[in-house]
Amino acid sequence: MNDRQVHKFVQRFLEATDCTILExxxxxxxxxxxxYADRSLTNRPYYWSFVDRTGAEPETMSMxxxxxxxxxxxLEAANEAQQEAQAAEAAPSLSSAAExxxxxxxxxxxxxxxxxxxxxxxxxxxxxxxxxxxAASQAGGSYVYLFQEPERKHALPxxxxxxxxxxxxxxxxxxxxxxKREELHSFGVSLASGQCVERFHDRLLDxxxxxxxxxxxxxxxxxxxxxxxxxxxxxTLERKLKQYDYGWAVxxxxxxxxxxxxxxxxxxxxxxxxxxxxxxxxxxxxDKRQAEIRWQFEPRVTASAVNCGIxxxxxxx
Amino acid sequence: xxxxxQPTNPSRSEPNxxxxxxxxxxxxxxxxAWFDELQTRLNRNGPWDDWSLYQLAVEAEQASQVTSxxxxxxxxxxxxxxxxxxxxxxxxxxxxxxxxRAILADEVGLGKTIEAGLVLKEYMVRGLVKKALILVPASLxxxxxxxxxxxxGISAVAQKKEHTWQYDxxxxxxxxxxxxxxxxxxxxxxxxxxxxxxxxxxxxxKTTNYQFVNQLSKKYCLLLTATPVQxxxxxxxxxxxxxxxxxxxxxxxxxxxxVVDKRLPKNEDQLQEALSAVMIRNRRGDGGIHxxxxxxxxxxxxxxxxxxxxxxxxxxxxxxxxxxxxxxxASMLSLVTLxxxxxxxxxxxxxxxxxxxxxxxxxxxxxxxxxxxxENIRAINANTKAEKAIELIREIDDKVIIFTEYRGxxxxxxxxxxxxxxxxxxxxxxxxxxKKDWMMDLFRGRAQxxxxxxxxxxxxxxxxxxxxxxxxxxxxxxxxxQRIGRVHRLGQQHDVHIxxxxxxxxxxxxxxxxxxxxINLFELVIGELDHxxxxxxxxxxxxxxxxxxxxxxxxxxxELRQRMSGLGDSLNRIxxxxxxxxxxxxxxxxxxxxxxxxxxxxxxxxx
Numbered sequence: 039m040n041d042r043q044v045h046k047f048v049q050r051f052l053e054a055t056d057c058t059i060l061e062x063x064x065x066x067x068x069x070x071x072x073x074y075a076d077r078s079l080t081n082r083p084y085y086w087s088f089v090d091r092t093g094a095e096p097e098t099m100s101m102x103x104x105x106x107x108x109x110x111x112x113l114e115a116a117n118e119a120q121q122e123a124q125a126a127e128a129a130p131s132l133s134s135a136a137e138x139x140x141x142x143x144x145x146x147x148x149x150x151x152x153x154x155x156x157x158x159x160x161x162x163x164x165x166x167x168x169x170x171x172x173a174a175s176q177a178g179g180s181y182v183y184l185f186q187e188p189e190r191k192h193a194l195p196x197x198x199x200x201x202x203x204x205x206x207x208x209x210x211x212x213x214x215x216x217x218k219r220e221e222l223h224s225f226g227v228s229l230a231s232g233q234c235v236e237r238f239h240d241r242l243l244d245x246x247x248x249x250x251x252x253x254x255x256x257x258x259x260x261x262x263x264x265x266x267x268x269x270x271x272x273x274t275l276e277r278k279l280k281q282y283d284y285g286w287a288v289x290x291x292x293x294x295x296x297x298x299x300x301x302x303x304x305x306x307x308x309x310x311x312x313x314x315x316x317x318x319x320x321x322x323x324x325d326k327r328q329a330e331i332r333w334q335f336e337p338r339v340t341a342s343a344v345n346c347g348i349x350x351x352x353x354x355x
Numbered sequence: 356x357x358x359x360x361q362p363t364n365p366s367r368s369e370p371n372x373x374x375x376x377x378x379x380x381x382x383x384x385x386x387x388a389w390f391d392e393l394q395t396r397l398n399r400n401g402p403w404d405d406w407s408l409y410q411l412a413v414e415a416e417q418a419s420q421v422t423s424x425x426x427x428x429x430x431x432x433x434x435x436x437x438x439x440x441x442x443x444x445x446x447x448x449x450x451x452x453x454x455x456r457a458i459l460a461d462e463v464g465l466g467k468t469i470e471a472g473l474v475l476k477e478y479m480v481r482g483l484v485k486k487a488l489i490l491v492p493a494s495l496x497x498x499x500x501x502x503x504x505x506x507x508g509i510s511a512v513a514q515k516k517e518h519t520w521q522y523d524x525x526x527x528x529x530x531x532x533x534x535x536x537x538x539x540x541x542x543x544x545x546x547x548x549x550x551x552x553x554x555x556x557x558x559x560x561k562t563t564n565y566q567f568v569n570q571l572s573k574k575y576c577l578l579l580t581a582t583p584v585q586x587x588x589x590x591x592x593x594x595x596x597x598x599x600x601x602x603x604x605x606x607x608x609x610x611x612x613x614v615v616d617k618r619l620p621k622n623e624d625q626l627q628e629a630l631s632a633v634m635i636r637n638r639r640g641d642g643g644i645h646x647x648x649x650x651x652x653x654x655x656x657x658x659x660x661x662x663x664x665x666x667x668x669x670x671x672x673x674x675x676x677x678x679x680x681x682x683x684x685a686s687m688l689s690l691v692t693l694x695x696x697x698x699x700x701x702x703x704x705x706x707x708x709x710x711x712x713x714x715x716x717x718x719x720x721x722x723x724x725x726x727x728x729x730e731n732i733r734a735i736n737a738n739t740k741a742e743k744a745i746e747l748i749r750e751i752d753d754k755v756i757i758f759t760e761y762r763g764x765x766x767x768x769x770x771x772x773x774x775x776x777x778x779x780x781x782x783x784x785x786x787x788x789x790k791k792d793w794m795m796d797l798f799r800g801r802a803q804x805x806x807x808x809x810x811x812x813x814x815x816x817x818x819x820x821x822x823x824x825x826x827x828x829x830x831x832x833x834x835x836x837q838r839i840g841r842v843h844r845l846g847q848q849h850d851v852h853i854x855x856x857x858x859x860x861x862x863x864x865x866x867x868x869x870x871x872x873x874i875n876l877f878e879l880v881i882g883e884l885d886h887x888x889x890x891x892x893x894x895x896x897x898x899x900x901x902x903x904x905x906x907x908x909x910x911x912x913x914e915l916r917q918r919m920s921g922l923g924d925s926l927n928r929i930x931x932x933x934x935x936x937x938x939x940x941x942x943x944x945x946x947x948x949x950x951x952x953x954x955x956x957x958x959x960x961x962x
Contacts, residue, residue, distance in 0.1 A: 039418045043418075047411065047414065047415075050407060050411060051408075051411055053407070054405060054407035054408050054411065055408075162434050162435075163418065163431060163432060163434075164429075164431065164432020164433060164434070164480075164508060165508065166508055166510070171415075172412075172415035172418075172419065174408075175408050175411035175412040175414075175415050176412040176415065176416075178404055178405055178408040178412075179404050179405055179406075179407070179408030179409035179410070179411060179412040180392075180404055180409075180412070181392065181393055181396050181403060181404050182403055182404050182405075182406055182409050183396075183397075183401070183403040184406055207389065208413055208416070210416060210420075212482075214483070216454040216455055216483075216575075217424045217425075217450070217451070217481075217483075218421055218424070218481045218482065218483055219421050219422060219423055219424045220420050220421045220422070221420075222413075222416060222417060222420055224413075239413055243410070247406050249403060249406070264390075264393070264394060264397070265390075268387065268390045272385050272387075275385070276375075276377070276383070276385070279377050279383070280377055280378070282377075284377070284378040284380065284381055286424065287378060287380050287381045288380060291380045293454065297599075300599070300600075300601040300602065301599075301600050301601050302601075303601050303604070303605070304596075304600040304601030304604070304605055305600070305601075307605055308605065323569070323570070326570075326572060327600060329572075330572060330573065330574060333545075333574050334454060334455070334456075334574050334575070335454065336382070337380060337381050337382070338381065338382045338383075338384070339377055339381055339382070339383050339384070340383075340384040340385075340386065341384070341385045341386060342386040342388075342389070343386065343388075343389035344412060344413060344416045345389075345404075345409055345412050345413065346389050346390075346393055347393070347403075347404075347409065348393075348397070
């Protein structure tokens with residue numbers, strides 16, 4: 039993710055979570071968080087449990103999110119210089135004198151000091167705040183139930199478009215030994231016909247989706263159960279993965295065997311020559327070392343879902 | 356659904372997980388937890404999540420996806436920090452060729468911490484490490500926590516209470532960790548990664564530290580040490596056994612195959628090969644690792660008559676006191692301090708004298724003597740050194756850091772520079788973290804001069820400055836080296852200029868003479884000094900105490916000169932001993948062995 043992509047991601051996150059953007063530029067956002075965003079980003083569980091229990095009106099935090107620090111700093115420096123220049127031009131006016139006097143008598147704080155506290159957060163790929171946004175997106179975007187929005191209004195009020203329900207799931211496949219790589223796969227299975235398609239998420243991105251059932255739409259009857267659909271996905275993925283090259287895993291296994299042989303070579307004579315009462319301790323250590331090595335090198339492939347949902351799409355497929 | 360990628364061996368009994376084989380050698384798990392949850396929500400008719408967040412979640416996953424086995428992904432996550440090429444090469448080798456278990460044995464000052472941080476970060480980014488334990492000497496705990504947090508964005512926590520162990524990345528001192536109640540907790544935990552700094556302290560397998568570390572359960576493991584062998588090849592064997600038991604065979608095999616004498620290896624090629632599979636050693640002077648030069652200039656100064664009068668007064672006062680009371684070490688040190696302070700500034704000595712005055716009984720004959728000295732101070736109205744310093748700074752016309760031992764001098768210099776229109780900021784040990792950082796920022800920005808009383812301590816990296824003035828010198832050579840190390844370190848682009856202000860006819864002259872002429876401290880190789888001092892102070896009081904005794908006891912300048920010169924000779928002797936204690940070829944054999952193990956990596960780094 040480059041700076042621009044990060045910027046766009048942040049903006050869409052703020053919009054999706056109903057935050058109030060107070061100020062923005064291509065390099066930053068000043069934002070008042072929505073309760074949802076505050077809960078997931080500010081790490082204030084005590085405050086929120088207080089709000090939840092007492093029903094108090096929540097006061098959410100504001101933040102300055104900087105997505106391009108060099109640009110933002112330059113911008114700020116320029117602004118500051120401009121303000122200083124303006125301040126220098128304006129002669130000490132009555133109002134500032136008055137303000138100072140007010141300040142002395144009433145503890146009045148000058149306008150510039152009176153703004154809300156706005157902690158600055160650097161948003162770059164890898165920064166902790168952005169990782170939090172990632173996690174919050176995941177937490178708030180795991181299971182959906184959506185309908186495709188019809189492209190245009192129907193001419194006839196009583197005409198009804200048939201929709202098909204799809205099970206869609208985005209899967210992360212992890213190939214791991216002591217090293218690791220990942221793949222993302224997106225599957226969709228029509229609950230009407232049982233057909234399974236790949237790159238399903240891309241197809242969804244071209245459509246407009248809504249959580250409400252649009253008017254003049256009817257959903258065709260499901261032909262297969264959800265369980266069957268899930269199995270279809272599992273089988274498709276498995277078939278696909280079986281075609282892969284597992285040279286890396288063979289290599290990892292060779293390494294694993296080598297390492298196991300190495301510690302066997304070390305521990306076995308040790309156990310043999312040890313005093314009887316010491317043997318259990320050494321055996322235990324031997325077992326532990328073996329377990330560690332398996333843990334480290336054993337090749338494995340796991341698939342888990344990023345998120346999933348039921349999608350009702352126009353047409354009978 | 357956002358469960359962390361637990362890289363542990365899967366337990367096979369979970370009902371919602373299918374486990375088969377994709378390939379005769381590859382286990383395959385298909386997680387069905389998502390399906391159960393979806394079904395539940397369907398039955399309850401919700402709640403349903405937001406479509407935009409759903410899309411963002413996929414994008415986040417795409418951005419974080421680990422696309423290849425071999426790339427160093429963590430580098431993209433660290434835009435604020437640029438590791439050196441040899442550090443990147445080292446991390447790459449540990450990750451891709453050594454399976455994450457290695458001894459990092461770079462020479463001092465090349466950034467072993469950075470290398471370890473890179474490896475840890477990479478594993479974390481890849482989801483292969485979640486729980487990590489970092490064991491370091493107590494004095495380094497906070498430094499590690501800061502480095503990991505600031506440089507690597509890793510939320511590392513310093514172990515304080517028992518519950519701290521729950522955090523994912525914990526830095527602790529090994530002496531705490533091995534004690535109850537912590538011990539049981541740690542031994543019951545599986546650590547994805549274990550890092551041990553100053554690992555040469557684990558050279559003896561009979562120690563409780565060694566046995567404790569040996570019992571820890573870990574997947575990846577890094578041992579950091581600049582000196583994998585100090586006395587004995589067995590030390591190396593023990594270290595490697597912690598990491599990979601059997602790598603050098605069983606103990607008796609190792610002795611038979613590789614050891615002639617405790618410091619003399621045989622079958623070097625074979626041993627070296629076995630070593631380079633588990634150890635990486637970068638050296639100064641390797642390709643790509645470049646230290647700039649140190650250029651030292653002593654600036655002799657003559658005290659003004661008033662200053663000289665004060666110095667003489669204090670000196671004879673000190674001498675009388677030493678003769679009167681058969682002084683113990685502590686009071687001797689504090690008396691001699693008076694003399695050192697006069698050489699620095701009248702402000703420094705003034706405070707000490709006033710305190711001494713207050714402490715002395717009212718009817719003591721000493722009181723008027725002390726007061727006489729205080730009166731002497733009044734007569735002084737210029738500081739020869741400070742004036743020279745200003746002249747120097749103007750001449751340098753660049754950022755300068757000034758080190759002094761005394762608060763009084765620091766305050767005075769701040770004041771003095773201000774009145775001469777020089778922008779200077781202070782830095783001292785007592786400052787809070789925030790204030791220290793602020794002072795550093797000021798120095799990086801507007802201020803031309805930083806006046807520091809503290810050289811040690813973490814976090815002062817001053818590579819952007821390459822001039823330093825020693826307004827006065829500590830008597831402990833290690834502290835001098837620490838001062839220089841703030842400026843002269845990896846990443847410094849320029850030659851470093853070191854100016855020593857030295858007043859003639861005072862103890863200072865002797866100290867500069869000792870440190871500069873005799874042991875050539877300023878040009879010693881980084882790390883060499885440790886060894887010399889370690890040996891020197893083994894049987895005797897510290898070097899600082901020895902000097903203090905000499906100064907206090909020596910009758911006059913000539914006698915002092917002789918005794919100092921004797922001290923310098925014995926330091927020099929040790930230095931030669933350190934280098935040549937063993938027959939040359941043996942020393943070479945071990946060095947060659949260790950260095951050979953690192954050769955490949957440094958070649959790579961230099962490309």
